[in-house]
Amino acid sequence: MALKESEAIVLRTYPLREADLLVTLFTRMEGKIRGVARSAKKSKRRFGGALEPLTEVRVCYNEREGQDLMRLDSCEVLESPLASEVNYPRAVALAHVAELLDELLPDHEPNDAVFRLALAVLAELRERDIWLPLTYFELWMTRLMGYLPDLSECIVCGHALNGSRAYFHALADGLMCPNDKRLASSELSGESRKLANQMLHAPVESFSELSLQKAPTADLRKYFLQILQRHIEKKLVTAGMLEKIDR
């Protein structure tokens, strides 16, 4: 039984038996793991606020031979979402980040790029409106999971989409030109494709001047979520919640 230590992000907790919590964590060292926090529900003394979803922690845990569940020994808060105001849109945004990480990451596979992305986006979600950091996060998750198609050419005829209009469809693997678009396609605007390209080449902090409302990136977000939901083969609960927020 070896005691391990890692930086981690708490993704979700579920009540387990009378007083314990089952915790899903995204650790820097070992990727996504599941562990049991004994007595965490009854006695908050040991874990305090450290098991709140999207808390960045330093976690110590025991691996148990032949068992998938770790035993959480201690959890120290490095950065808590509760340190800044939690309004409703921000709570949904945080839950969305947690749901995407939980659904997309395989168990026990470290992924430092995704870990750094998550930390950077969580930092932005403390400071500002949610839509730009969320768009950035969805774009990069699509890219880092290997699902992002080329944004510059039509998947049917191969022609460059520069200057031309581009369309996407829930069942198509990439963008299409006006000649090849399917019935009931949605348009991905030129500005959105330009913003996506900028996002692929700059850290999320560099967009801090750009304050966006929901509408300007709605087409991009719809595109990425269609791709991601097709791969996980289910609807994301938080995607529906975000849709209902107006601004």
Add this chain to the structure above:
Amino acid sequence: MSKFAEPMARLIDELKKLPGIGSKNAQRLAFHILRSSDEDAEALAGAVRDVKANLRLCSICNNITDGDPCSYCSSPTRNQRLVCVVEEPTNIAAIEKTRHFNGAYHVLHGCISPLHGIGPEQLRIANLMRRVQDGQVDEVILATNPTVEGEATATYLSGQLRRAGLKVTRIAMGIPVGSDIEYTDEVTMLKAMEGRREI
């Protein structure tokens, strides 16, 4: 095929649906019930039936009650213009234990929980807003849990209630009485500093 006779298997299945009860515990409880006297078994069954037949939600505050309105809402000695909002009916007992709160309550039966698809429109707040809009309330104390979901719920409610021109307060968060500042985590410490008061 089940290794138990049909009625036993059925009882075990029903007990397993209770929170925190696994197969082993369900079997243990089922055998306990089987061995207990007819009167005890009948009393248990009766109590289960009674709870469903006679308990309902208070139409004013959503508390679980056998008479409507509940004892808090109908008490002439309690200040009905001061309303404390809690997530669960069980939270009321924790506040009553202080013996220092003499207002009324409002029970949400949950909180905003995006990962479970629960948004503001699923919260039971219509009757609270009615009380407020009818001018029956001077102050609302938000006593939801100090978690991300509890905070999101409090922030949302405070926005709605302030629009009605009401005094809205949030319970303080901070260091537990009798503990040591040295062992306090930084979020709790931050909240304690934010919530400091003049003495």
